[in-house]
Amino acid sequence: METNRAISSHHPSGRRLLYVHIIMFVLAFLVIISRRPDAILNPQFWAEDGTVFYAQAYNDGSLNSLFLPYAGYLHALPRLTAAFSMLFPFKLAPLIFNLIAIIIQILPVTFLISSRFSKLIPNINYGICISFLYLALPGCYEVNANITNTQWRIALLIFMAMIAQSSQVLVNLFDLIIILIGGLTGPFSILIMPIIVFLIFSKKIKNKKMTDLFYFKFVVLICTAFTQFIVLNSNQIGQARLSKAGSIFLSFDDVKRILQILTNQVFSISIFGTKITNYFINVLPDFLYNILNIIILIAGIIALLYLLLKSPLELRAFILFAALIPFTAIALMFPNITVFEPVGVGARYWFNSVLAFSLGTIWLCYKAYTQKNYIGKVFALTILATLSIGIVTDWQHPPFTDFKFASYADKFVELPAGQEIIIPTNPAPWSIKLIKH
Numbered sequence: 001m002e003t004n005r006a007i008s009s010h011h012p013s014g015r016r017l018l019y020v021h022i023i024m025f026v027l028a029f030l031v032i033i034s035r036r037p038d039a040i041l042n043p044q045f046w047a048e049d050g051t052v053f054y055a056q057a058y059n060d061g062s063l064n065s066l067f068l069p070y071a072g073y074l075h076a077l078p079r080l081t082a083a084f085s086m087l088f089p090f091k092l093a094p095l096i097f098n099l100i101a102i103i104i105q106i107l108p109v110t111f112l113i114s115s116r117f118s119k120l121i122p123n124i125n126y127g128i129c130i131s132f133l134y135l136a137l138p139g140c141y142e143v144n145a146n147i148t149n150t151q152w153r154i155a156l157l158i159f160m161a162m163i164a165q166s167s168q169v170l171v172n173l174f175d176l177i178i179i180l181i182g183g184l185t186g187p188f189s190i191l192i193m194p195i196i197v198f199l200i201f202s203k204k205i206k207n208k209k210m211t212d213l214f215y216f217k218f219v220v221l222i223c224t225a226f227t228q229f230i231v232l233n234s235n236q237i238g239q240a241r242l243s244k245a246g247s248i249f250l251s252f253d254d255v256k257r258i259l260q261i262l263t264n265q266v267f268s269i270s271i272f273g274t275k276i277t278n279y280f281i282n283v284l285p286d287f288l289y290n291i292l293n294i295i296i297l298i299a300g301i302i303a304l305l306y307l308l309l310k311s312p313l314e315l316r317a318f319i320l321f322a323a324l325i326p327f328t329a330i331a332l333m334f335p336n337i338t339v340f341e342p343v344g345v346g347a348r349y350w351f352n353s354v355l356a357f358s359l360g361t362i363w364l365c366y367k368a369y370t371q372k373n374y375i376g377k378v379f380a381l382t383i384l385a386t387l388s389i390g391i392v393t394d395w396q397h398p399p400f401t402d403f404k405f406a407s408y409a410d411k412f413v414e415l416p417a418g419q420e421i422i423i424p425t426n427p428a429p430w431s432i433k434l435i436k437h
Helices: 002-009 014-035 048-060 062-066 076-085 090-112 124-135 148-163 169-183 188-201 214-234 236-245 252-283 286-310 313-333 347-369 374-393 405-414
Strands: 420-424 431-435
Touching: 014 090, 014 124, 048 062, 048 076, 048 090, 048 148, 048 431, 062 076, 076 090, 076 148, 076 169, 090 124, 090 148, 090 405, 124 347, 148 169, 148 188, 148 214, 148 313, 148 347, 169 188, 169 214, 188 214, 188 313, 252 286, 252 313, 252 347, 252 374, 286 313, 286 347, 313 347, 347 374, 405 420
Parallel strands: none
Antiparallel strands: 420 431
């Protein structure tokens, strides 16, 4: 009873909680927009947003394109977004895409401050702080306010929906929708399966009430994973990628390259951000850079090992899941892994890993600060101050190149039926081909 009172005293309920959710939603929206205002002020399609998802929905029909695989797997959320955007004028389509992407981006915040996470985060103030870290994360330019790369945030949402606990039927139904749509958006439901099995066998999740619907959620997750696996095995792109995973032989140079990628894309970016990490690579003399890299790598691996041994089970599970994403991608693209080497390019693959390592670092700082010694507090404050470097330097995302989408949209409206238009889109040289109905 004391524990329950302690938890509830730090989590508002009823109308107060509703107000907190509304305020946090608005603040999160403003934070996201502040990082790239043109997402709303000058909305444009990004990559597959227009070239694949909107173009196929318009040219082939929303229903016909809904279950078309792309890159070897299903993309339910972008397909549904494209279908929904058909209800609005073409000029508004990029804005619709971006707004839905931003809403998905905010959803983890609503999870963190909700009562379903009260056992994991008893103090809602901690949930708010973690939410800010998530929203301000460095190295996340590629996954900010666009539907194409929302699948990496969907991966996080699936994990959160699986570990969330609630006795409210409507809340659990919402989680089921997240798992269903998310599981059919990208291949991440396949990767999360062993992590959830790990949680089950760890006996952390047991004796669940039927109202929690955990095992029903698990069944939905299995079904989506099985569906994606069938799709991967039934088209040429998916088959080509899966065939590479079984023929990997790592040489010493391969291991060295992967460790280099891990150091730059996770450890360095989590602390210093993309710009300073690139500064280290391009400006520092090779000798100093190599020494710094070795120090960062050793410190990062030691921190990861400690987290995997001592941190809360859910954090350990998320670290493992986050690590599976990029290393599975490396396995599927091996030996052509140059896409992972440029810092900030291909960072979507490392988004969840950066988030997991940053959360782990915050947990380590919390543990150190609560120790009854001066050194622990100084260590914690020093690491937190260092973490802020990446947040500050990576805050502003560069705007998209302005291809004057609105003027092309006006031309498209005036186009005779049967005529086609080619619209340039970000990143160059991507373009959208539409045939006027």
